[in-house]
Amino acid sequence: MFSKHLFYLTGDQLHAYLWQGGRLAGGGVFNNDRAGVDAFLDYVDNHGEMPAYLLADVIEEDFQRVHAPHVGGRAGRKLLQRRVLQQYRETPFRHVQVQGREATGRRDDVVLLSALTNPSAVQPWAEALEQLKMPLAGLYSTTLLSTELVRKLGLRDEHLLLVTQQSAGWRQSYFHQGRLKFSRLTLAIDRDGAPVDIGAEITKTQQFLTSVRLIGRGSVLQVALVAPASGHAMLEQQCEDGPETAFRFIALRHAETLAGLKTGDAAVAELAARLADPMLLALLARLAPASRYTLGKWQRYFHLWRTKVALYAGSATVAAACVVWVGVNLWQYYQANADSDRLSAESSLYTQRYRAVMAAMPPRVTSTANMRAAVNVERMLATQAPSPLDMMLVLSEALEQSPGIQLLQLDWKVSAGADSAAPVQGEVQSMPISSLMAGIPVKPPQALLLEAEIIADGDDYRTAVDTMNRFAMQLARNPHVTVAIERPPLDTRSSVKLSGKAGQSTVETRARFALNLSWKP
Template sequence: MAITRFYLFVNDLGTTVWRAAGKSLAEYARCPADLDGMAAFETLVAQYPDAHWHLLFDLLEEDYRIETIPHANPRDRRLMVERRLQQLYRESGYRSYAFQGREAEGRRDHRVLFTALTNPTPLDRWVMPLMQAGARIAAIHSVALLTSRYAIGAKAIPHKALIVSRQTGSGLRQTYIADGALRFSRLTTIDDDSLEALSDSLISEAARARQFLASLRALERNEAMQVVMLCSTEACAQLRARCPDSELIHYHFLDLVQVAHALGSVSDPGVAMAEPMWLRLIAKRAPPNQYATPAQRKPYLAWQIGRGLFVGGTLLLLGGLLAGAYLWQDSQALDRSISALDQRTATAEATYAANQADIKEGELSPTGMKHVVQSYRQLVEEWPALADGLSPITEIVNRYPMLDLDALVWMISSQPSAMPAGLLGATSSAPLPAAAPMPVEGAAAPPTGRYLIIGIRGQLIGYQLRYREALAIVDEIAQALQVRPDATVEKLQLPIDTRPEGTVDLGSTTGTASAGAPFTLKLTLPLNPSPAPQEETAL
């Protein structure tokens, strides 16, 4: 549900109510400071009990003091400021302070701006009905403090200038700013709304402000004061003609539409009053509270806490739902894995039960003995001892420190010409030749039966360009691998292709990228066949 927001502009003559509709802000009602206006305002407050209220005032009796306090830690500094604020404005609940930096010399004390509304009656007239109805007061702002906070954002405004704005029902608000810090502010009422009266008042008030600032030594004796007047487009040209510059006062007239755009706000063309710009600035940028007391903001703060708890609870609930969904999917996947494992276990148990002979303890039939012998023979053939083939390889690696093994694969096959898949699929430093393998001289022809085939691929580190020495070392390794008379060693790859039909690829960069001289050997060891089982005899 959308939140209803009202923005009040309070002056000594009454209040103007503005209502937010989406991103726009429009005037909603005007309530004069009399009994009828108060009654109409109380009716409006009762009509919208859940609305949020933002107040902006421009009143005469707003006081400003700039003092210094010694440098201390944040806690002590805050206590000193609050104590001094209580001493200065004991009888006013609308008080505030703002730090304006530190002194450039001496102890470099902190400059603090103390402000307060010394006569709270014009503001209490509208705040009390809100508090009695339990309305949510978000913040209370001052035109002078907003000017000092945000006017520096407009590049057309000098860093040291007397900014003059005109608000409905209040008069001319004059705020002097030096490097973004407020030095003084005053409000002058105007009885006549004509441009002649406005220009005359502007000239006279600028002269008084110049004299006052010179007495405070905020301006040098011969320094010109910059006066910036915020007004409508039509009034800019007319006021420029009526307010000529002097040696000590220079006038600048800025269009409210352009200033509002520079500050991130909006002002309607042709509007001469500045309060719409300030109200829209509050609605868009939500500046921090300046004057509302904790008791006045209590319903609004309670609503903020409740909304935070609701949002936090919603996020926590969504997080719980997401975590629950993830855990549920994980449990479903685990259940499927357990079901598949149970099926595999049941299949294995059924196969085991089908292959197990129904023999009682202490009994064994001739057929059962034959099955045991055949199973044993199958295990011997399929799981041979690899010590005879792998032990020489270990000795060779220890004997030749330049030997770097890239791959060592083996397999059991009934074909001595079979090639281990890992040996053919792996990437070597040089391609395997397409010709038939070259057997070692004097090696016996491989017999028939089952064979243990071991593939060795490696490099001779540092021998990539020493081909004669590399060929000799490969020959020595091949002779050393022939551990049995019936073993066969084949040279599948040599450091250099010495075949008569070989070719040299001058454009290949494979050899230069290798760290050593590559070679590939294949060792074939016949497996001793198990003795054939004897024919079953009748007992």
């Protein structure tokens, strides 16, 4: 939480406070004259750059309730700004607040307009802060801030009058269904120097609220009076319940606890025991809302200060992220070094064990490289050596679809490919078997000569030829198999003699044929 300057402004004085570590401490009192402003400049300059919050408690605060057409967005905001400017042209300190909509008719917006009608009470202090380039966070009033106090106290009455005693006098703020409608400040001491009768002043306020129809006749006004517990007895004599008025008394200390007030010195504690000023300042410091009254150019250094704080916060975040990233990398570096040392120790241990085992073994027949090569060759022979099993599976599936075909002979062989060397004629020598025949380095192509016969009725060779063609097509469906007809059932070659007898025959004939199958892995 940032330290803050808290300034409580009355009609003729400014009370300076410091908010540090969640505690309120007094700083000084300055009169609204040239000497007081000069002393105020020295005070602020000596306490360094901190955001300043200006809380006004002046009698020149006006409230107006108006109805405006319900317009949303940017146009609605401009409409309200023009309306409040028309109402208060003589002061720059204006505030507009939409408090809901009417229940009937056009359902216009219910708007509360307020302003500090005596700008000379605020301008010297705002200009002094501007001169020192101090960040002025906002201008507030005790009346508008009392809305938050009502929430803290849990007051939910339909017609509520909140009464507090402050430096400027008795502040009476009227709330309808939790929304501020009117406020009035009366002096605590009359012209004769005697304390005013607060009960009589509350009666005047109630009569005014009834005359302007903020309270209907017969409605009960709930009056919550915040005062020191020691003064409740005297106030009860002045404030008696009536048919349209009900009083309740709230101990000031209890309200200050709910507002989160913690005093930092004896002077503030003594003031907090009598007046509500410290309580409202603590509420303002803890909530730190946006400025209630417009400040214009006097707030520019606050915007710059907030931007600077945001940049510092962003830089701190980036720096923290970099520190974390460096820490993670360092941890990973040390972890990697530890893992490397552990692996080196394990490698040395395994090397020693290997050497011990090898020393106990008999002399090797061959080198380790040759043994590794032999193992690799054995694995390749086990997985890639040629076998007729693949072709037999294809042939079996085709025979199941062709029950009229009977096998006579199978001639399976392995093709060594074009790289295999052929023996030279006239030379008698034993040629070594090519490694391709054993499936090294890849599986070799295979060939299968298939001889079969087709049982047909009579001399129906057309059916036999069709049966052989369907059988060949079934074999050729496998993408690794190529089928070539070696000898058809009816041999029509010009070099073969064609013979037979015409006429019908009831004897079964067996048409033989031969197919040449090639298998490419």
